[in-house]
Amino acid sequence: MQLLLSQKEKSLVDDTMSTESPQNILENLTTAVLTFNSKLELTAINPAGEMMFEVSANKVVGQRLADLLPQSQRLIDALNQTLVSRHPFTSRGLQLALPGARTITVDCTVSPLTNSSKSAGLLVELTQIDRLLRLARDENMLDRQAANRAVIRGLAHEIKNPLGGLRGAAQLLERELTNKGLSEYTRIIIHEADRLQNLLDRMVGPYRPMKKQAVNIHAILEHVRRLVLVEVPVGLSIERDYDPSLPEFIGDPDQLIQAVLNIVRNSVQAMDNQGVIHLRTQIERQFTIGSKRHRLVLRTEIEDNGPGIPEEIREQIFYPMVTGRADGTGLGLSIAQDIIAKHGGLIECRSKPKQTVFTIYLPLENGHG
Ligand SMILES: Nc1ncnc2c1ncn2[C@@H]1O[C@H](COP(=O)(O)OP(=O)(O)OP(=O)(O)O)[C@@H](O)[C@H]1O
Ligand SMILES: [Mg+2]
Structure with missing residues (x-):
């Protein structure tokens, strides 16, 4: 018997088929996720972690935390303690000294892995907060710039019309002048109006579709x-x-x-x-x-x-x-x-x-x- 599905049902099936695997989710996280065994040796690191530490997983998996982050004794002590106590903890605004003399500020959450095996390790999540601050700044900057541009554009528009009037009037005046010696002044008006016009065109210029x-x-x-x-x-x-x-x-x-x-x-x-x-x-x-x-x-x-x-x-x-x-x-x-x-x-x-x-x-x- 042939199964006939409605469009809606079909799309439901498609959605279920394309459900993301845990691996895929881990790979697309912006949070760095690292796991360590009970000897505090790195057992896994996701791409966000590789990016944060500027290392490749192949090279660092198996390394001890103390070798990976030799100058972050505070974190090492905290992880050792969690191995014993089995209590998760979160530390905010932690300074991490990374290889290559880079220091970053992170929020760090450590959870004991509740594996069936006797010597379960730890899951460490790191979110870089100085980068988040930078992003917030970018967003503010873009907003402020958009507001500024709107003001400038409005102003330029308001100046353009009367400027066209001034230029036109100066041209008419020039034609009517009997004393040609005075036309030097009308030419200055026209020349300066053109200069302003150019400036205003640049201000509103790129706003074409x-x-x-x-x-x-x-x-x-x-x-x-x-x-x-x-x-x-x-x-x-x-x-x-x-x-x-x-x-x-x-x-x-x-x-x-x-x-x-x-x-x-x-x-x-x-x-x-x-x-x-x-x-x-x-x-x-x-x-x-x-x-x-x-x-x-x-x-x-x-x-x-x-x-x-x-x-x-x-x-x-x-x-x-x-x-x-x-x-x-x-x-x-x-x-x-x-x-x-x-x-x-x-x-x-x-x-x-x-x-x-x-x-x-x-x-x-x-x-x-
Ligand atoms: N590569 C650079 N090196 C040094 N200073 C720079 C450089 N790029 C920009 N600036 C500085 O930033 C200022 C602003 O640049 P912007 O292009 O917005 O305006 P401008 O060059 O002064 O005028 P316009 O581009 O409208 O003719 C410049 O006047 C210059 O002082
Ligand atoms: Mg320039």
């Missing part, structure tokens, strides 16, 4: 590279380190070129046309942007060896009208951040003398694109 299509990030970077090398033919070199396996994604190529160009031009200006720029691409897994976690994110780095961003403005460079240059309008990075945000992404920056790095993160499975 996106023209989406499949985009190859390397085509974008190569386009920018060629443009800049034509503008600055000597003294500047642009090195590339691309991951050729990166997939295409959906985006607006013109706007993305604009965003990258704004960042690269800043580097060229900061280096006074002399220096080296590195363009790098790479894939990043399980990465959170704002409050959204993405399975795959495209990471593009633009690094220069110029003087670095002046300290006084380092925290504000993504805000509109913040500039460190006498002839700068302070719009380039705010426009770039806006374009990348519209693609669901984020730009970050770190800078010190001789090394400034702008990192663009773009989600690959983009629902935004």
Whole structure:
């Protein structure tokens, strides 16, 4: 007899079939999960744990906790105690000294494993909280920037109309002038109105709707590279380190070129046309942007060896009208951040003398694109 299922029943069956295995769940957790045997030797570590410790499971499984974290005696003592007492405990804000002189702050929960065997070990869960703080900051930053941009856009819009009126009136006046000596003044009005108009166009410019299509990030970077090398033919070199396996994604190529160009031009200006720029691409897994976690994110780095961003403005460079240059309008990075945000992404920056790095993160499975 043939079994006929309704659409709803079919989808229920499909859901049951695709129920995640415990292994799969463990692999996708953002919490680092480690298990130890009764001798405090590592018996398992999930991918989030590998990422936190920057190790591969193959290399560290079997190692003693004391070798894995030689400088975290507090944690070792606590785990030894739990082995004896069999009482779970949670410690918040624990400082962990990791291999490679890195220190991170974690919330740590230790539970005795209730295995049937006599010498059951421990389950350790670690959540990195300094990273969470950074994420919260990203989210605040994106919100604040969106609010700022809305104000700027509104203001620019309000100024544009009367400015058009002023320019038109100056043109009419010029035509009516019998004393041609006075037309120098009307020309100044028209010229300055055009300058303001340009500025306002840049402020509202990227707010046109996106023209989406499949985009190859390397085509974008190569386009920018060629443009800049034509503008600055000597003294500047642009090195590339691309991951050729990166997939295409959906985006607006013109706007993305604009965003990258704004960042690269800043580097060229900061280096006074002399220096080296590195363009790098790479894939990043399980990465959170704002409050959204993405399975795959495209990471593009633009690094220069110029003087670095002046300290006084380092925290504000993504805000509109913040500039460190006498002839700068302070719009380039705010426009770039806006374009990348519209693609669901984020730009970050770190800078010190001789090394400034702008990192663009773009989600690959983009629902935004
Ligand atoms: N790679 C860099 N090295 C040093 N300083 C930088 C770098 N990138 C940006 N800056 C600093 O950040 C400021 C803001 O950059 P942004 O592109 O937003 O505006 P701008 O370049 O001043 O003007 P605009 O791009 O609108 O012409 C710059 O004026 C500069 O002081
Ligand atoms: Mg700029």
